[in-house]
Amino acid sequence: MSKTRTLAKEAAFKLLQSGQRPTAERVRAAIGQGAQQTILGALDEFWQEIGERLREPRLPDPLVEPVMTLWSQAVGTAASQWQTERKELEARIGALESREQTLTLELNEVTEARGRAETAAATAETLNAELQQELNEQRAERQTLQGEADRLSREATQTGELLKNERDARDRDQAAWLQQIDAARQATKTALAERDRLAKELNEAREARTRQEVLLAQADDRRKELTATLASRTQAFSAAQARAAAAERQAEDLDSQLERTSAIAEALKAQLRSGDETSKEMTERFDSLKLERERLVAENRTLRDELSVLRARREEFEISVQRALGQLERRVGPHAETEDDPAASPTLDRIPKT
Template identity: 30%
Template sequence: MSDVLSPDAALAAEIERLKAAIPKTRELYREVCALLFFRYGITPTANRLYQLVRRGSMGTPTGVLGEFWAELREKSRVRIEHPDLPADLGAAAGELVAILWSRATASAEAALDALRDEVEAQRVEAQQLVIAARDELGRVESALEQRTAALLAAQVEIRELDKAQAEGHAQRQALEAELARISAALAARDRELVEVREGFSRDLEKQREAAERAEDRLRASEKRALLEIDRERSTATKLQKELDEATHRADRKDADHRRASETIQAQLGDARHQTGVLQGRLDAVQAENLRLQAEMMALREASQSGAPAAVRKTSRSTRSSRAVPTAKPATRRKKAV
């Protein structure tokens, strides 16, 4: 916002405009005289004219000023002409009109002075408004700088969050690959259990005719084996559900990564915990499979030898060996928890 021009600056600007518009020196001095007297209410002098225009010699503004005053007096003189009006009365009437014109001029000058005072007051008020506007502009610029700094900080934080999100996505993909590997391992264990059950059934059918005295024990063993197999299936189903829950948690982790990187660390810790639990249970399933295989081998040896004592000894040994692996997964699960 530009400042309001002062009277001197406005006069200088107006004279520069007249210099550019009027190339002739005498006409320029005459226009400057009229500008000073009629617009700014300043009585022109030869010295003032020369200081403002600075063209020609000092005699030029003096001559132009004399012509200006003569022309002004001639124009201010009022002539009243009438065929029947006496000359002295006409002159008196002219002087009266001249006096009225002088008073009107004085009144107009007073009004012009009041208008100047009003314009000056408006100029001062405008300058105060300019100062207030500059202060407001400074405050706005300061607020804009603060908001710009906050925006830059937010952009930096967004880039950091994007980087953390990319890292979390990579970790999620690695976790999904690990879960897929565990799922494949569980499927292989399930197939092995099915194969063991089928082989166990075939072996029982082959040994039923040769081991009539151990039929009840063999049936009990088969029932226990079936119960163990069902238990393992239940365990595998539970593990699959836990895997599904882990997958859902991983999805939730990916969504939570967009809000805060700290939540990702907590979810990854939870996923690692669940993986440890699953690994412990897988170890328990493997130990149980080994136990079943040992029991089957013992039953085969017992059926081939036909010795009840050996069968009882083998049954006791298998029961004692069965108690050991079942304790290990519990211990591992406790450690994982």
């Protein structure tokens, strides 16, 4: 038997003597050591030994039954407490196992992190070696650049002397250039004055052209107005000429009718001479025909007078149109002759004549 089991049994017996129920926590607190399973096994053996002692025949008969009853109650109570404590212990064991799994996972993560850190450290060492090598190369390059800088400094000194000489020559050239610039400025001022004069003349020419365009527009409006008037009067004259032609044809018809009437009158006169019985009737008819002839002659004379008046008015209208067109051509000038459409301007040749 191990020492832990012996100590656990002794502690359980002392707890039982003090009136306390021996449990795994109390026993472990009393002895201060031992695993949970070992203490539980020792308690099982302790209760088994207590039972064997209680079954021994050394007890008096009157005490056997009370002791057995007490023992049964103690065993039942101990079993109930044992089940409760066992469930609690199993729950704690499950929690500890979960905690152990969590710690295992954390340990794995820490191990992986450590591996990554070691890898990073190795990489850093490699990088450090590369940087050290690069630093050595840069130092060598720096020495080379320092020598190059010294050489460039010497060349800069020489270049400064050359630049000073060039600057002196440039100052001399600049003085000559300034004189040329002054001369060019004077020439520019003269050219600007000439340009202003030409611009002024150009503005005056533009204003004159604008006035001429206004006059041309007015003349064109007047020409259009006269053209419209001429067209309307030409149309009226054509209508009057048509009426005059109709009147002339009517006059010719009246002349022919008058001739026929005269012939009839002569025939009637002959009949009057040959027949006395109808002389009075024929005389009246002759008088009526004579009156009709005089009326037709007067009407023909009136129509001829109207035709003469229309012809006189036509001649006056042609003269006024010719004067208006002459004034329009003098105002418009050659510019209007090139721009206007000759077919759009009516002339006297387009006016119908009788």
